[in-house]
Amino acid sequence: RIGPAFRTTHPLASGPVVSPQTTVDGFVETFLGELNYGQGTLLSQSTVNDQYLALARTVRRYLMADWLETGARRRQAQQKTIGYLSAEYLLGRQLGNNLLATNLQDIAEDAMRRCGIDIAALRAQEVEPGLGNGGLGRLAACFVDSLATMDVPCIGYGIRYEYGIFRQTFEADRQVELPDSWLSLGNPWEFPHPERQVLVGFGGRTETVTDAAGVERSTWTPDWQVLGMPYHYMVPGFRNGVVNTLRLWSARATQDFDLQIFNSGDYAQAVRAQTFAENISKVLYPEDSTPQGKELRLQQQYFFVACSLHDFIDNTLPADFDLRRLPERIIFQLNDTHPVIAIPELMRILVDRKGFDWDEAWEITQACFAYTCHTLLPEALEVWSVDLLGRLLPRHLEIIYRINEEFLERVREAFPGDEMRARRMSIIAEYPDRAVRMAYLATVAGAKVNGVAELHSQLLRDKVLPDFSQLWPEKFTNVTNGITPRRFVRLANRRLSELVTDTIGDGWVTDLDRLRELEPWADDAAFRAEFRRVKRENKERLVKLLRVRDGLELPTDTMLDVMVKRLHEYKRQTLKLLHIVSLYEGVVSGRVPAEDLTARTFVFGAKAAPGYHMAKEIIFLVNAVSDTVNADPAVAGRLTVAFPANYNVTLAEKLIPAADLSEQISLAGKEASGTGNMKFALNGALTIGTDDGANVEIRRLVGDDNFFLFGMTEPEVERLRPGYSPSSYYEENPRLRATIDLLASGHFTGGDRRAVAPVIDNLLHQDSFMALADFQSYLDAQERVDAAYADEDAWSRSAILNVARSGFFSSDRSMRDYLERIWHA
Ligand code: Z2T
Secondary structure, X not given: OXXXXXXXXXXXXXXXXXXXXXXXXXXXXXXXXXXXXXXXXXXXXXOHHHHHHHHHHHHHHHHHHHHHHHHHHHHHHOOOEEEEEOOOEEOOXXXXXXXXXXXXXXHHHHHHHHOOOOHHHHHHHOOOOEEOOOHHHHHHHHHHHHHHHOOOOEEEEEEOOOEOOOEEEEEOOEEEEXXXXXXXXXXXXXXXXXXXXXXXXXOOEEXXXXXXXXXXXXXXXXXXXXXXXXXXXXXXXXXXXXXXXXXXXXXXXXXXXXXXXXXXXXXXXXXXXXXXXXXXXXXXOXXXXXXXXXXXXXXXXXXXXXXXXXXXXXHHOOOOXXXXXXXXXXXXXXXXOOOOOHHHHHHHHHHHHOOOOHHHXXXXXXXXXXXXXXXXXXXXXXXXXXXXXXXXXXXXXXXXHHHHHHHHHHHHHHOOOOHHHHXXXXXXXXXXXXXXXXXXXXXXXXXXXXXXXHHHHHHHHHHHOHHHHXXXXXXXXXOOOOEOHHHHXXXXXXXXXXXXXHHHOOHHHOOHHHXXXXXXXXXOHHHHHHHHHHHHHHHHHHHHHHHHHHOOOOOOOOEEEEEEOOOOHHHOHHHHHHHHHHHHHHHHOOOOOHHHOOOEEEEEEOOOOOOOHHHHHHXXXXXXXXXXXXXOHHHOOOEEEEOOOOOOHHHHHHHHHHOOEEEEOOOOOOOOOOOHHHHHHHOOOEEEEOOOOXXXXXXXXXXXXXXXXXXXXXXXXXXXXOOOOHHHHHHHOHHHHHHHXXXXXXXXXXXXXXXXXXHHHHHHHOOOOOHHHXXXXXXXXXXXXXXXXXXXXXXXXXXXXXXXXXXXXXXXXXXXHHHHHHHOO
């Protein structure tokens, strides 16, 4: 720590902190104070940004006493803490969430009105912290919300990227990425803590020295270092007086580093050194599911993990803490393999710095970690080349080697003579290059390994880590993902929330199973009419937003059919596109009168990783189809296709409550869980989906009659895979042929056939995710959707049952499962 803790006997030094009055007057007074003294401006002179910052700081004041009190209580109680280690937190906007948590929404709105300010304009001013790619990052944000609401001690550790997920725009229908400079107008939600900075080393070499007791010990001398500056964020529980902490690390150059070079007179070099250090937390890697093996990414991973372990062990635990009891005080949950380097880091701390012998350190380490896997795609399993790892973290590589040696010894004991198995299970892969398999390291060291939905956990045991689940069956478990009902129902869908609360009371917000009490209301005509009014008003709100945000003109009285998620071939946005084109083709070929189509508005939202070429071609094609279909009078009022740019949490909160149909159409066995699927069901959309990820559990809970299932099952996919021939489907299915022919003809690209070739050729000759095999089944299911939608009452009934039966998907339930099956806290 830098400097001693501040000590005084002044009576106000240790509280109580006085919160502002919970009245409109109190709010106005605090707000004007923040505007004058915090922003240094007058209301009459202030910009919208001044007002937003002052409002945010006002809300912050109402949370501060609870935050300080929660911190003090946690230090006192010395309970076991969850150290959630995640390279991503996709938080979404803070203002609305924190107004909700403090129950200040109405007071704040009145207070702003009294100042002549429309609070909606201030809400719109906030740039959301997009410190994640998609599902994995949003899951982390939901989990910390739930833990605060459940008053479970948790520190969320992560990286304060200066640039989050890129901002997406379209130019000539193609994705263009812009930097997300989310901090540029000021960030009122963070608190830097320079007194808790941490030094992190990289590179250099290791040496073996014999200590006083004659024991050989390894020492690591890094050849460069950076400082980690923690920024604290408040994580408020829902109206329970609890505020937990999210601690995000930002990289700084060390002063030594600077000064040395400065004194040598090379100013430019000193600045370069600073830039070099600060690059570590500069930008979020935008790959969802398929990481790139870039050195900077490994630096990011080690940087935040080293800061976090040091922070907990040396700055959070009492100074005299006996580290043999570490597992009683912390469980580090590894959010995928990104933080797995924490395992050798803890071994290094215990053995090299604290003098433990190896076996004792290993026992402690094994009890301090648990690992969540989020994928089944083999290309998404992280490996780091031995070469790179050894250069950047030589001591950690040594430790990994030793962990592996002792592990393989155990394997050979358990399976004598089975050398093939030992090789398969080695943490070090030999081909094509020597590399560390991070998932194996996490599985060997972790006390538990979990998948994120039942099907995923089963496939993880059977297909990804079969040797490990044979060796340690009790290590493997499932925790099905969840979503926070605070943000994704109560905040995003105020109308539905009011209807639900008027009907069954407000207990559901923190006890989502109580939505079951809505079931009987599905048969009540008046309730169904109210439910439809809610949907309609949400659609109207969305249409207004997209008019202002994107210049789109969308109808409000059609079925809203939504597919929003990262762009990935396995998620099969192209299958959705084939459906749209097939409907359109029916009309333009004269086969189907336009009036016979169910009027639908299709909405896509998706970012493609900048280096993922096929994903970018698919985006182009969706935009091209959208342009053509929307401009064609033949389908006017029947088919509309919208692709608003820059899908993010903020847009999700507007889109999902308005949706009628949720598209969850990944190839079976590829989507680990999905969480968007849960958000839609809880907001009263019906799902059309494959037997994949958490869809399986959604369908089981809401009932077959209220879910549109299609496509192959995972075993069927595996059986079809050898010798799969997509072109045979094209040859044999006239609907599919006509659809692909229309696309390939250049009809949607002003006659340009080359522009559509990448996607079409891939579909016909590769189709790794078997869109063509599931095409007919998908079309049939969509016809069942049309038929169901025609019966307004039956549809509303199903939609209400989706809401009533989806309480299981609260992330509060996920947290209970983690506590019971993994954390034992
Ligand atoms: C990610 O968002 C997910 C998996 C990853 O595997 C990486 C990222 Cl960035 C390495 C997603 C899954 O694709 C999705 O099915 C799941 O619901 C989500 O994580 C949360 O578990």
